[in-house]
Amino acid sequence: MHFQWYPGHMTKAKRQMQEDIKLIDVVIELVDARVPLSSKNPDIDELAKNKSRIILLNKYDLASQKYTEEWKKWFESKGYFVALVNSKSGSGVKAVHEVIQKACKEKIERDRKRGILNRPIRAMIVGIPNVGKSTFINSFAGKACAKTGNKPGVTKGKQWIKLNKNVELLDTPGILWPKFEDQTVGLRLAFIGSIKEEILNITELSMEFIKFMHSKYSGMLEKKYEIEKSEDSLETLQRIADRRGCKLKGNELDVNKAAGIILDDYRNGRIGRITLEFPEITETVLEDTKA
Ligand code: G4P
Numbered sequence: 001m002h003f004q005w006y007p008g009h010m011t012k013a014k015r016q017m018q019e020d021i022k023l024i025d026v027v028i029e030l031v032d033a034r035v036p037l038s039s040k041n042p043d044i045d046e047l048a049k050n051k052s053r054i055i056l057l058n059k060y061d062l063a064s065q066k067y068t069e070e071w072k073k074w075f076e077s078k079g080y081f082v083a084l085v086n087s088k089s090g091s092g093v094k095a096v097h098e099v100i101q102k103a104c105k106e107k108i109e110r111d112r113k114r115g116i117l118n119r120p121i122r123a124m125i126v127g128i129p130n131v132g133k134s135t136f137i138n139s140f141a142g143k144a145c146a147k148t149g150n151k152p153g154v155t156k157g158k159q160w161i162k163l164n165k166n167v168e169l170l171d172t173p174g175i176l177w178p179k180f181e182d183q184t185v186g187l188r189l190a191f192i193g194s195i196k197e198e199i200l201n202i203t204e205l206s207m208e209f210i211k212f213m214h215s216k217y218s219g220m221l222e223k224k225y226e227i228e229k230s231e232d233s234l235e236t237l238q239r240i241a242d243r244r245g246c247k248l249k250g251n252e253l254d255v256n257k258a259a260g261i262i263l264d265d266y267r268n269g270r271i272g273r274i275t276l277e278f279p280e281i282t283e284t285v286l287e288d289t290k291a
Pocket of ligand 1: 058059060061062085086087088089127128129130131132133134135136
C-alpha cells in the first residue's frame with residue numbers, strides 16, 4: 001500500500017516556525033501515545049535545538065498503559081521531560097504546568113542570577129495534524145485564559161495566551177508533518193486515522209491491521225468480535241463481517257463495511273488500549289537507519 005502525503009504548505013509552515021521558535025523557551029511536542037515516534041516530526045530536533053523540550057504522550061487513554069510507561073522512560077532517557085495526557089477528558093493536563101517549571105528550571109535560575117525576576121516562561125505547542133493540539137490547548141488554557149496581545153519589539157504580530165503569571169503560550173499551534181518517506185510510518189498513521197480515508201483502500205488497511213493484531217495482541221480481535229481464530233487476515237475479516245451482519249445484496253459478505261467498523265472501533269478505543277510501536281523495536285530501527 002502506498003501512502004501519499006500533503007506536502008503543500010510545508011516549507012512556509014516550517015519557515016514560520018523557525019521564526020516563532022526564536023521567541024520561546026520551551027517546545028511542547030504532542031505525540032500520539034499509540035505511535036510516539038511515527039507521530040513525531042523529524043525536523044523538530046533541528047528546529048528546537050537549544051530549547052527545553054517536553055513530550056506529551058497524548059491520547060494515552062487509547063494506548064497500552066505498559067508501553068506508554070516504557071515510552072515515557074525511553075523519552076526521558078533521551079533528555080526530554082515527559083507527561084501523559086488525555087486532552088479530551090483533561091486527565092493529566094494540569095500536571096503539565098509542573099513539567100514546564102521543571103523543564104525550565106535552568107532558565108529560571110539563569111534569569112534570577114541576572115536579576116530578572118518573574119519573566120514568564122514562553123511555551124509553544126507543536127505536533128502533526130490530528131494529534132490533539134487544539135484539544136490540548138483548549139483544555140490547558142481553559143476558558144479563563146487571557147490573550148495578552150502584541151508586545152512591541154519582542155512578539156510582533158503574535159498572540160500570546162497568558163496561562164498564569166508564570167507561563168505564556170504562543171497562540172497558534174505549530175503544525176508539523178510526520179516522516180514522509182517511511183511507509184511503515186504511513187501505515188501506522190493510517191491505522192490511527194491521521195491519513196485521509198479517500199486515498200486509502202480500507203479493506204487492505206484493515207487486513208494489515210488484523211495482521212498486526214495477530215502478531216502483537218493475539219486473541220484480542222477474536223474476543224472483541226466473538227469469532228473463531230483464523231491465521232488468515234481475510235478470513236478473519238469475513239468472520240467479523242458475518243458476525244456483524246455486514247451483507248451486500250444477494251447475501252454476499254460486505255467486507256469493506258466490516259473493515260470500516262474494525263478501524264473505527266480501534267480508533268475510538270473500543271477494541272482496547274493498543275499501542276502500535278514499541279520502544280525497543282523502534283530504537284533498533286532508528287539505529288539501523290542512522291548507520
Ligand atoms: P489537532 O489540533 O492536532 O489537529 O487535533 P485536534 O485537537 O483537532 O484533535 C483531533 C482529534 O483527537 C479530535 O477528535 C479530538 O477530540 C481527539 N483527541 C484529542 N486529544 C485526545 C485524547 O487525549 N484522547 C482521545 N481519545 N481523543 C483525543 P475528533 O474525532 O476530530 O473529534 P471528536 O471526537 O472530539 O468529536
